[in-house]
Amino acid sequence: MLGLRFRQIAFVNLAVVALVGSSAYRWLPGGFAGPQAVAAEPEKFSSYVDDNGNIALPADYKTTFTHLGTFATASKVGGEVDQLHGVYARPEDVEAYQKDGKFPDGAVIVKDVYKTKSGNLTTGTVSWATDIDIWFVMIKDSKGRFRGNALWGDGWGWALFKGSDPQKQVATDYSTDCRACHVPAKKDDWLYVRGYPVLGDRETK
Ligand code: HEC
The missing domain is CATH 3.50.70.20 (Cytochrome P460)
Known part of the structure; x- marks a missing residue:
């Protein structure tokens, strides 16, 4: 179990090194500033309705x-x-x-x-x-x-x-x-x- 986890971390590190190594951004001040995957927040339908459709009384x-x-x-x-x-x-x-x-x-x-x-x-x-x-x-x-x-x-x-x-x-x-x-x-x-x-x-x- 522990062994597997270490192997995963090692793999991730390797991948990052490979990326940085191949990137022109490597030399920018502040380190690696390559493109980042920014996950878009799913837009919330209503502040009075939860994800299951439960409705709240608007207090205000x-x-x-x-x-x-x-x-x-x-x-x-x-x-x-x-x-x-x-x-x-x-x-x-x-x-x-x-x-x-x-x-x-x-x-x-x-x-x-x-x-x-x-x-x-x-x-x-x-x-x-x-x-x-x-x-x-x-x-x-x-x-x-x-x-x-x-x-x-x-x-x-x-x-x-x-x-x-x-x-x-x-x-x-x-x-x-x-x-x-x-x-x-x-x-x-x-x-x-x-x-x-x-x-x-x-x-x-
Ligand atoms: C006994 C009949 C009756 C029932 C049962 C009923 N309504 Fe109505 N509702 C009305 C009437 C008639 C009006 C407008 C006149 C009044 O309020 O007297 C109205 C108005 C409303 C309004 C104001 C907006 C509009 O429709 O003009 C809301 C919101 C509303 N009802 C929601 C609900 C919800 C939600 C339920 C079920 C949980 C419900 N009603 C059950 C008869 C009813």
Whole structure:
């Protein structure tokens, strides 16, 4: 074992000597400065997605993302507003959408669902956000990178985090946890863009 290792080292040394010996660079100050194999770092798809397609909640979205819009939602049809859904995207993704009418590869969309309180203020009857309930995250993937991962499909990665544990992604399969509810928005790349005035011209119904 040890013998083999020594032999390998000896061989490598020999190879280097041979290279230096045959190289004009040999006489340059600083020693051998021949061409080096610089391995290109593989470009990382997203700082919120690991190599296996696990999605993390962007910790800084409230301060660094652009607010797209808010849905005041009564979770019981015909009932009172009891949730506020704020939706956010990175400024560069909003800019790309304004230009091309679609979100680019890697775009990140966060929706936070807040519980509410309501009451009469001087503006009228008002609901305002109290505690966070859950977060939804979607990450645009126009290259189908994570085939076989049940949280990726239809051009997006889909994720869910509970207010009690923002570190832990809890969705298991987007086709059962998310997809059916987003079918009505399929024509807008699965997004309810009607609620996002900052994106510019869009159907509002
Ligand atoms: C009960 C239906 C329902 C389910 C289940 C659901 N969504 Fe949605 N989602 C909606 C609706 C409707 C909106 C827009 C209106 C609102 O928020 O009230 C929305 C909005 C969003 C938004 C904001 C961007 C957009 O689409 O306009 C994100 C992000 C999102 N959902 C992600 C998810 C993910 C990820 C899942 C699964 C883990 C999921 N949703 C499951 C109905 C649903």
